[in-house]
Amino acid sequence: MSGNEQFFGIVRKGDFYVFAPQHLEGATVKLTTTWIEEPHATESGVIDLTEFEGKIIEVSGRDKGKWIYSAKVVEEAGPVLSDFLKRVFLKDEVRVKRCALVIGHEKESPGIINKKRNVSEFEFNEQLYLLLEKRVKHTAIYRVLRRSYAELPDDINELDPDFIISLHCNAGDSKTSGTEVLFYHKSQAGKRIAEILMKHIVQYLGLPNRGIIPKTSQDECGLLLRYSTAPCVIVKAFFMDNDTDVERAMENPEGLADAFANAIDEVSNKVRMEHLPIGNDIFI
Ligand SMILES: [Zn+2]
Numbered sequence: 451m452s453g454n455e456q457f458f459g460i461v462r463k464g465d466f467y468v469f470a471p472q473h474l475e476g477a478t479v480k481l482t483t484t485w486i487e488e489p490h491a492t493e494s495g496v497i498d499l500t501e502f503e504g505k506i507i508e509v510s511g512r513d514k515g516k517w518i519y520s521a522k523v524v525e526e527a528g529p530v531l532s533d534f535l536k537r538v539f540l541k542d543e544v545r546v547k548r549c550a551l552v553i554g555h556e557k558e559s560p561g562i563i564n565k566k567r568n569v570s571e572f573e574f575n576e577q578l579y580l581l582l583e584k585r586v587k588h589t590a591i592y593r594v595l596r597r598s599y600a601e602l603p604d605d606i607n608e609l610d611p612d613f614i615i616s617l618h619c620n621a622g623d624s625k626t627s628g629t630e631v632l633f634y635h636k637s638q639a640g641k642r643i644a645e646i647l648m649k650h651i652v653q654y655l656g657l658p659n660r661g662i663i664p665k666t667s668q669d670e671c672g673l674l675l676r677y678s679t680a681p682c683v684i685v686k687a688f689f690m691d692n693d694t695d696v697e698r699a700m701e702n703p704e705g706l707a708d709a710f711a712n713a714i715d716e717v718s719n720k721v722r723m724e725h726l727p728i729g730n731d732i733f734i
Contacts, residue, residue, distance in 0.1 A: 454520060454529070457509040458527075458535065466509065466518070474513060481521035497521055506532040515619040547587075550680070552594040552610035552638040553579055554571040554618040560620045561691040565721055567700060573692055574699070575617035582706035582714070587617050589718040603677035612723050613643055614682035615714070616674060619690035627695050628658030632671060632684040635664035636727070639681035642721045647713045654709035655698055678723040 459468040466481055468474040498505035499507075501524065511521035527535065553575045555561035584593050592609050596602055606614055620630060631648045633640035644662035652659045667676035675682050687706070688695035699706060707730030 452454070454510045454512060456524070457511070457513070457518060458506065460506050460536070461538070463703045464499055464503070466499065466507075469506075469535060469662055475539075479513065479516055481509060481511065481518050481523075483521060484519060486512055486519040486570070492517060492519075494629075496521065499523075500638065502526060506535050510635060532591075537633055543611035546588065546609070547612040547723075548590045548592060549650045549714055549718070550592050550606050550609050550614045550678075551579055551595050552606065552614065552616040552640075554594050554596075554603055554616055554684075562619055564690050564693070564696045566693050569696070571619045574619065574690070577703065578617060578635075578707060578710065579602075581680045581703055582710045585707055586714050588715045589653050589690070591714070597674065604673055606674075606678045606680075608644055611680050613639070613670035613680050613717060613721070614642075614678050615647070616682065618686050619688060620673075620686040621691045622689055624688055624689075624691045624693075627692050628660040629655060629688060630660045631662045631676065632665050632686070633662060634672075634675035634682060636682050637665055637675075637726060638725070639724050640675070640683055642681045643681055643717050646716050646720070647685055647710075650709045650716070652686070655688060655703060657695060657698060664733055676726075681721070681723055681725075683690070 453618060455471065457474065461467070462478070462510055465478045468477045468479060479734050480501065481497040482495040483497060501514045506527040507528040508524040508527065509521055510524050511518040549649070555572040557572060560573060563570045579593060583593070592611060594606055594609070596603060626728060629651050630649060631644040633644040639666070641662065648659060648662055665672050665675055667673065671684050675684065688699045690696060713724050
């Protein structure tokens with residue numbers, strides 16, 4: 451058919467989101483098989499794109515306003531071209547963010563133990579991880595177990611995550627109660643992540659908000675915060691030596707996992723990530 455143009459784009463929620471030609475870049479249009487001269491038939495000729503959802507397709511036709519007329523799906527782009535076009539045109543919009551979820555301590559050396567419930571930090575947080583991993587919707591979760599504390603930052607950097615959450619619990623005088631989230635003092639992204647996690651956890655647990663706390667590399671747990679390059683926070687959701695805190699945290703494991711999962715998805719969607727340089731002394 452003469453006068454037809456070629457279009458490239460992705461199918462999103464049943465519509466065609468155009469990458470090229472340039473004058474239509476970023477437009478969302480519908481496809482119809484009808485001719486432009488038959489305006490009343492436009493709807494009846496609409497092409498159902500369900501089978502191409504999320505795929506990059508090439509279309510031929512003539513564009514006018516919100517429609518491409520005399521439209522035909524010519525072909526679906528292969529995986530290599532699709533990946534390239536998505537990266538160019540959608541940038542990080544379609545890329546799922548990667549979260550490294552670190553379970554604090556180790557099986558053999560499990561951190562703080564609550565004697566009443568006979569549960570350790572490691573056991574509690576491993577269970578939390580298993581529940582929240584299933585609940586996260588827009589983030590790829592990578593579980594990180596500690597080989598040794600010294601090797602932890604390098605192990606995480608090798609995964610190349612977008613952000614890092616390390617799960618711990620607090621300990622005090624068995625009466626102190628509440629939630630803390632630690633972040634590296636030079637990281638704006640870390641601070642935003644800490645705020646979002648704090649908001650969701652306090653909303654769910656209802657324990658005192660003890661604040662988001664900036665840490666330097668000299669502080670305890672500073673090594674992980676400083677030497678992992680992606681923004682990193684350490685969550686201490688409650689006090690493991692406070693029986694009331696522990697009861698609250700263990701009351702409904704799914705509820706707590708939901709709070710974490712929602713926080714992680716919100717971080718993925720909202721926080722602009724920035725990585726720290728390695729081995730630069732001004733970042734102490
Ligand atoms: Zn710990």
